[in-house]
Amino acid sequence: MNQKIIPDVVSNQTVCSVAVSDTTRAAAEAMTKDNISAVIVAGDNGNLIGILTERDLARHVVAKGADATKVLVGDIMTANPDTLTPDDSAGDALELMHSRNYRHLPVAVDGKCVAMVSIRDLYRVMKAALEEDIRETEAFVFGDRYGA
Amino acid sequence: MNQKIIPDVVSNQTVCSVAVSDTTRAAAEAMTKDNISAVIVAGDNGNLIGILTERDLARHVVAKGADATKVLVGDIMTANPDTLTPDDSAGDALELMHSRNYRHLPVAVDGKCVAMVSIRDLYRVMKAALEEDIRETEAFVFGDRYGA
Numbered sequence: 001m002n003q004k005i006i007p008d009v010v011s012n013q014t015v016c017s018v019a020v021s022d023t024t025r026a027a028a029e030a031m032t033k034d035n036i037s038a039v040i041v042a043g044d045n046g047n048l049i050g051i052l053t054e055r056d057l058a059r060h061v062v063a064k065g066a067d068a069t070k071v072l073v074g075d076i077m078t079a080n081p082d083t084l085t086p087d088d089s090a091g092d093a094l095e096l097m098h099s100r101n102y103r104h105l106p107v108a109v110d111g112k113c114v115a116m117v118s119i120r121d122l123y124r125v126m127k128a129a130l131e132e133d134i135r136e137t138e139a140f141v142f143g144d145r146y147g148a
Numbered sequence: 149m150n151q152k153i154i155p156d157v158v159s160n161q162t163v164c165s166v167a168v169s170d171t172t173r174a175a176a177e178a179m180t181k182d183n184i185s186a187v188i189v190a191g192d193n194g195n196l197i198g199i200l201t202e203r204d205l206a207r208h209v210v211a212k213g214a215d216a217t218k219v220l221v222g223d224i225m226t227a228n229p230d231t232l233t234p235d236d237s238a239g240d241a242l243e244l245m246h247s248r249n250y251r252h253l254p255v256a257v258d259g260k261c262v263a264m265v266s267i268r269d270l271y272r273v274m275k276a277a278l279e280e281d282i283r284e285t286e287a288f289v290f291g292d293r294y295g296a
Contacts, residue, residue, distance in 0.1 A: 063176035
């Protein structure tokens with residue numbers, strides 16, 4: 001698993017972001033529109049300052065019976081989230097997500113989020129890599145004519 | 149991938165369920181308490197009649213600015229969800245979840261839900277199976293002394 005986060009796992013992503021002062025309702029609308037389950041929270045200078053997930057909305061708005069037009073993103077987001085760098089390996093990222101039970105991790109460059117990686121993205125890459133390992137090992141065993 | 153859903157992917161699970169007449173707030177509380185992101189909806193006879201996820205709560209309660217103490221599970225659940233059987237293969241289940249973009253599937257026996265499988269559970273099993281394939285192929289190539 002020597003794949004790098006960028007470009008092997010994600011590339012050319014448009015990152016959806018919200019502000020701490022946005023309502024959680026507005027954030028949920030943005031997530032619905034973009035069909036994503038986690039959104040980054042950016043400061044005025046565009047820097048990554050937090051992450052908000054469907055889980056946060058379920059636990060801190062719905063389970064509390066709170067009014068999503070009054071609860072703000074800054075009230076329930078996870079501030080200063082762990083991040084990946086573009087050069088991180090897919091394998092290391094997957095270990096981190098497993099050990100900390102994350103489903104999403106922002107990829108940051110100079111404090112700004114350039115992509116969001118899901119555990120699903122990482123599994124897809126890992127599966128392809130393992131299958132390639134198997135194919136290469138089989139080719140070594142059986143030679144070029146295998147499968148011909 | 150000849151692993152079966154039960155017992156290879158999940159076993160001895162206690163299934164958390166809610167009723168159609170429960171409020172979405174109560175469902176979110178139950179999901180928070182059990183640390184799960186999807187809950188099954190059971191009828192009076194215990195039969196599986198729906199599924200409710202964190203995504204449903206984010207999209208149909210929070211994004212609408214609705215009152216979770218007034219929106220009922222039956223208003224927003226997915227009724228008659230696709231299900232797995234205990235004998236289904238992990239590989240087939242993973243294909244189904246990928247093609248339909250599911251994260252969770254209930255496992256049903258005689259109309260009752262006996263377990264909930266997440267795409268994460270399936271990836272875990274699949275990864276182990278692929279790694280075992282690689283080990284076996286390497287053992288075949290290099291013989292018993294490999295790694296000794």
